[in-house]
Amino acid sequence: xxxxxxxxxxxxxxxxxCRTAHPANIGSAARAMKTMGLTRLVLVAPELIxxxxxxxxxxxxxxxxxxxxxxxxxxxxxxxxxDVLENARVVATLNQALHDTTLSCALTSxxxxxxxxPATPRELAPELLxxxxxxxxxxxxxxxxxxxxxxxxxxxxxxxxxxxxxxxYFSLNLAQAVQVVTYELFSxxxxxxxxxxxxxxxxxxxxxxxxxxxxxxxxxDIGFFERxxxxxxxxxxxxxxxxxxxxxxxxxxxxxxxxxxxxNTNPR
Amino acid sequence: xxxxxxxxxxxxxxxxxCRTAHPANIGSAARAMKTMGLTRLVLVAPELIxxxxxxxxxxxxxxxxxxxxxxxxxxxxxxxxxDVLENARVVATLNQALHDTTLSCALTSxxxxxxxxPATPRELAPELLxxxxxxxxxxxxxxxxxxxxxxxxxxxxxxxxxxxxxxxYFSLNLAQAVQVVTYELFSxxxxxxxxxxxxxxxxxxxxxxxxxxxxxxxxxDIGFFERxxxxxxxxxxxxxxxxxxxxxxxxxxxxxxxxxxxxNTNPR
Numbered sequence: 001x002x003x004x005x006x007x008x009x010x011x012x013x014x015x016x017x018c019r020t021a022h023p024a025n026i027g028s029a030a031r032a033m034k035t036m037g038l039t040r041l042v043l044v045a046p047e048l049i050x051x052x053x054x055x056x057x058x059x060x061x062x063x064x065x066x067x068x069x070x071x072x073x074x075x076x077x078x079x080x081x082x083d084v085l086e087n088a089r090v091v092a093t094l095n096q097a098l099h100d101t102t103l104s105c106a107l108t109s110x111x112x113x114x115x116x117x118p119a120t121p122r123e124l125a126p127e128l129l130x131x132x133x134x135x136x137x138x139x140x141x142x143x144x145x146x147x148x149x150x151x152x153x154x155x156x157x158x159x160x161x162x163x164x165x166x167x168x169y170f171s172l173n174l175a176q177a178v179q180v181v182t183y184e185l186f187s188x189x190x191x192x193x194x195x196x197x198x199x200x201x202x203x204x205x206x207x208x209x210x211x212x213x214x215x216x217x218x219x220x221d222i223g224f225f226e227r228x229x230x231x232x233x234x235x236x237x238x239x240x241x242x243x244x245x246x247x248x249x250x251x252x253x254x255x256x257x258x259x260x261x262x263x264n265t266n267p268r
Numbered sequence: 269x270x271x272x273x274x275x276x277x278x279x280x281x282x283x284x285x286c287r288t289a290h291p292a293n294i295g296s297a298a299r300a301m302k303t304m305g306l307t308r309l310v311l312v313a314p315e316l317i318x319x320x321x322x323x324x325x326x327x328x329x330x331x332x333x334x335x336x337x338x339x340x341x342x343x344x345x346x347x348x349x350x351d352v353l354e355n356a357r358v359v360a361t362l363n364q365a366l367h368d369t370t371l372s373c374a375l376t377s378x379x380x381x382x383x384x385x386p387a388t389p390r391e392l393a394p395e396l397l398x399x400x401x402x403x404x405x406x407x408x409x410x411x412x413x414x415x416x417x418x419x420x421x422x423x424x425x426x427x428x429x430x431x432x433x434x435x436x437y438f439s440l441n442l443a444q445a446v447q448v449v450t451y452e453l454f455s456x457x458x459x460x461x462x463x464x465x466x467x468x469x470x471x472x473x474x475x476x477x478x479x480x481x482x483x484x485x486x487x488x489d490i491g492f493f494e495r496x497x498x499x500x501x502x503x504x505x506x507x508x509x510x511x512x513x514x515x516x517x518x519x520x521x522x523x524x525x526x527x528x529x530x531x532n533t534n535p536r
Contacts, residue, residue, distance in 0.1 A: 006434060032444060037434040052320065079439050122455060165454055166274060166305040171347050172447075176300060179444045180451050186433055187390060215525075222532040224525055233521055244512030253501055257483075257492055264490040264533050 006037050007189060009133040014040040015178060016097045016104075018153060019047045019144040023054050026070060027077030028175030029142075030084040036182035037189070041088040042097045043068070047144065062092035094141070094153045102136040102202045103128060106149055106157035107177055109170075118160035121184035127159075129188055136202065140181055145174050155235060158205070158242035202245045211251050212238050214258045221265050274305045275457060277401040282308040283446060284365045284372075286421060287315045287412045291322045294338060295345025296443030297410075298352040304450035305457070309356040310365045311336070315412065330360035362409070362421045370404040371396060374417055374425035375445055377438075386428035389452035395427075397456055408449055413442050471516050479519050480506050482526045489533055 015033050020026050020043065030041060046068065048057035053073040060068055068090045078085050091097050098104050105128060108118055132138050141157050143149035154160065163172060163180055172180070212234055219225055225233070244250075283301050288294055288311065298309060314336065316325035321341040328336055336358045346353050359365050366372050373396060376386055400406045409425055411417035422428065431440060431448055440448070480502055487493055493501070512518075 006436065028441070028444075031439055031441065034437050035433045035439050035444075080437060081439070120455075163451070165303045165451070168274065169302050169348060171299055171303050171349070173296070173299065176296075176303075176444065176447045179440075179447060183431070183433070183448050183451075187388070218529075219525060222528050224528045236518055236521060240512050240514060240518045244508050246508060250504055250508045253504055257487060260490050260492045261486075261529050261533070265529070266532050266534060 007133070009129070009135075010037045010189075011040065012132040012136065013038055013128065013138045013140065013185070014042055014097075014101075015182070016042045016044060016094070016139050016141045017046075017174070017178075018044040018094055018097075018141065018149060020174065021047055021049045021145050022174070023048055023051060023057060023071045023073040024077045025145065025174045027074035027079075027081075027085065029178040030074075030078040030081040030088075032175055032179035033182050034081040034084050036179070036186040038182055038185075039084050039087070041084050042139075043088055043090045044094050044097050045092055046070075046090070060090075060092075065090045065092050094149075094156050098139055098141075098156060098205055100137050100204050100206075101139045102204055103131045103159060104139040104141055104157040104205065105159040105161055106141040106154050107143070107181065108154060108160050108162055109148060118162040120164060121161050121181050124159060124161055125185050125188045128185060131202075137204075140178075140185075142174060142177060155238065156205070158208075203248050203251060207248070207251055208238065208241050208246060211241060211246070211254060214255050218258045218261050218265075221262060275401070277397070277403075278305045278457070279308065280400040280404065281306055281396065281406045281408065281453070282310055282365075282369070283450070284310045284312060284362070284407050284409045285314075285442070285446075286312040286362055286365075286409065286417060288442065289315055289317045289413050290442070291316055291319060291325060291339045291341040292345045293413065293442045295342035295347075295349075295353065297446040298342075298346040298349040298356075300443055300447035301450045302349040302352050304447070304454040306450055306453075307352050307355070309352050310407075311356055311358045312362050312365045313360055314338075314358070328358075333358045333360050362417075362424050366407055366409075366424060368405050369407045371399045371427060372407040372409055372425040373427040373429055374409040374422050375411070375449065376422060376428050376430055377416060386430035388432060389429050389449050392427060392429050393453050393456045396453060408446075408453075410442060410445060471514065471519060473510075475516070475519055476506065476509050476514060479509060479514070479522060482523050486526045486529055486533075489530060 015029065015038055017026060017029060026043065033041065045062065046060050048054070048071070050057050051073065054071040057071055058069055070085055074085055075082050105124060128138050141149065143153065163177060165172065215237060216234055283297065283306055285294060285297060294311065301309065313330065314328050316322070316339070318325050319341065322339040325339055326337055338353055342353055343350050373392060396406050409417065411421065431445060433440065483505060484502055
């Protein structure tokens with residue numbers, strides 16, 4: 001690795017840790033990610049448990065998220081990456097953590113029942129790096145040590161990855177998972193990223209939210225949900241529009257259409 | 269996840285930890301390697317330091333190497349990989365650890381003055397796996413957390429690898445290094461882990477035609493095309509649904525929605 005400056009686009013890649021339990025894992029994750037060139041950490045509603053080194057962990061208060069102070073143990077394990085911890089954003093929800101991201105990549109275990117099989121970090125890394133180098137905000141999302149991410153949280157992300165390993169024993173510590181994913185990402189950094197820059201403008205996720213919300217309103221207005229599973233239908237639609245990397249112009253067309261439908265609909 | 273057996277040749281790959289200082293790292297390394305399908309651990313003259321959890325670490329006696337007992341802390345960190353610790357061989361010298369190996373691969377930091385630049389784990393993995401599957405004994409060798417391997421120890425190994433990362437901050441914990449190297453190795457193992465066949469059913473293009481046609485009819489009904497470019501709008505929509513590899517179920521949802529809109533629309 002030449003001592004070229006770290007590509008500045010790596011600053012557009014954030015690591016998001018949701019509801020982490022062990023203070024040591026947060027510190028180790030900070031060290032792991034900084035070692036692979038990433039410095040933006042976001043903590044979502046930490047659920048710190050007590051440990052030998054942290055007998056009285058701080059409780060997270062959603063009303064004062066940014067006031068949350070990590071215990072000493074996190075800083076000790078962070079080693080020379082204390083700055084990553086100090087600069088970490090602390091928020092109450094994953095939605096807030098993913099604000100203004102275009103690409104969000106959730107780590108999931110393969111055991112989950114998923115209709116779309118997750119990609120491996122190696123398969124997804126080029127897309128993540130290309131997005132970041134094209135100016136987009138990218139997030140790598142990790143869940144709680146015991147239960148991972150909720151279905152809802154996974155749904156907020158538009159990409160899923162899984163790490164493959166020993167089918168008879170797979171016990172990957174959270175900080176190890178962060179290390180592996182960021183290592184994989186970094187291993188692609190030296191590659192020429194001169195693929196065709198697409199002129200497409202994928203949108204921040206709030207706009208997909210808006211589109212789905214608009215569909216939901218209209219579907220309500222016309223009674224489309226009667227005898228149908230609302231959540232499942234909306235989830236499928238979201239998946240479709242996430243998968244398509246729906247562009248601003250396409251959202252405008254669809255929402256313009258939905259608005260016109262609303263104007264023309266018989267009041268119920 | 270298919271339950272294919274782990275390839276038996278992985279048993280010919282051993283992880284060798286030389287003069288490790290932190291008992292936790294030995295345990296975490298055991299967990300990390302087992303998660304990637306490796307179970308043979310060799311410890312060379314551990315130099316355990318005292319830690320909060322291990323105030324009085326055992327001293328290694330070269331005359332009674334195999335009597336060395338790892339402290340509780342190692343077992344706690346090993347999680348479900350305690351068997352790897354229990355079966356670990358303990359020896360006095362790296363020479364003994366590498367006995368009967370044909371290929372030994374030392375992890376080194378790039379900062380060392382080396383006449384032969386080290387390979388990356390990705391570059392070397394195929395050769396290591398090929399050797400193991402051809403019946404050869406292979407070793408992955410890691411040094412002490414602070415000073416790594418001595419020049420002499422590195423010389424005993426016939427391959428050198430280094431892990432690339434942030435040139436301004438590279439602080440890779442020992443167990444993380446074991447995780448990264450074993451992860452890289454496993455990623456080249458030809459297990460049928462590759463995506464479960466997706467249950468997705470991309471549809472013949474006539475069905476996308478049908479969907480676009482349906483959108484067109486409804487848009488006509490509600491006067492959506494007034495002052496808009498019909499062809500361009502429909503072309504954009506088609507591109508969206510083509511790009512998404514829209515599935516049958518999603519088409520059904522959208523067409524069901526469009527049908528309900530038509531029912532609810534004021535006749536024009």
